[in-house]
Amino acid sequence: MRIFFIILTVIGILFLVILTLAALCLFYPVSYRIRGEAEEEMSLAGRFWWLFGILWFEVAVKGFEPEIRFGILWFQKSLWGKETAGQESGCDTLPKAPALEQKPDMGAAPAPRPKKEAEEEPAPKRDKKGKRPRPKSRAKQRKGFNGKSGRVRSLKESYARFKGEISDEKNRMAVRHIWREITYIVTRLKPKYIDGGLDFSTGDPALTGLLTGALSMLPVLYQYGACVYPDFTSDTPYLKGALSLGGRMSLYHGLLCLIRLIRNKNTMQFIQKFR
Numbered sequence: 001m002r003i004f005f006i007i008l009t010v011i012g013i014l015f016l017v018i019l020t021l022a023a024l025c026l027f028y029p030v031s032y033r034i035r036g037e038a039e040e041e042m043s044l045a046g047r048f049w050w051l052f053g054i055l056w057f058e059v060a061v062k063g064f065e066p067e068i069r070f071g072i073l074w075f076q077k078s079l080w081g082k083e084t085a086g087q088e089s090g091c092d093t094l095p096k097a098p099a100l101e102q103k104p105d106m107g108a109a110p111a112p113r114p115k116k117e118a119e120e121e122p123a124p125k126r127d128k129k130g131k132r133p134r135p136k137s138r139a140k141q142r143k144g145f146n147g148k149s150g151r152v153r154s155l156k157e158s159y160a161r162f163k164g165e166i167s168d169e170k171n172r173m174a175v176r177h178i179w180r181e182i183t184y185i186v187t188r189l190k191p192k193y194i195d196g197g198l199d200f201s202t203g204d205p206a207l208t209g210l211l212t213g214a215l216s217m218l219p220v221l222y223q224y225g226a227c228v229y230p231d232f233t234s235d236t237p238y239l240k241g242a243l244s245l246g247g248r249m250s251l252y253h254g255l256l257c258l259i260r261l262i263r264n265k266n267t268m269q270f271i272q273k274f275r
Helices: 002-027 082-089 147-166 169-189 205-216 251-263 265-272
Strands: 029-038 042-050 055-062 065-072 075-080 193-201 227-230 238-250
Touching (some): 169 265, 238 251
Antiparallel strands (some): 055 065
């Protein structure tokens, strides 16, 4: 009886540990902090972390040179940046420069130049069976030029198909449901704070005033502490300043959205049509 009680105690402790870890994964938020600066050159840096900073991910762009890193506890790895670029370029494996040849003695007679032999025409390439390759047809030659137009045509066809599918009432309900879930995620991901200020000028006072009026209609400027200062006297366009923002979102919000999308039959049927 005592052994049975010990086994139940161990099982209960393991179940409690698993439940605690699941609650941490679902309810502990994923935090992010992004900072951008515009001075002599543009720079942007973002950091995302989860579970008390055990997992973290960093992205930085300075002078159009990106750098991406991630880490788990004390282990960190550079996915894109100086370390990765140095490894991929193979700077250590470059061949050494050849040694300089010794110059001939000016007093010695020059060596006779070899006679030029008649250059032979290269033989045409043949395949494994010994046959000459046939020239490419005009359709294949135009394939490379029609690549972009083919993509545009496929996008137009997809848009026309999407527009035709929306005419159905069930598909409209599915699109509304998807849009509702997207807005739900966006409202949870919106920043909790925005600090900093920006000075800008478009070079044209009328255009600067028009842009200032459009920015003043955004509720973000009133909700947070960010400030925008227009410059109507400058004749050259510029943008200077710094902004920093941060927020967080728990993973269970995304899990709830995924469950609601899967349970909706109209939404799943609409998604399967475009797979």
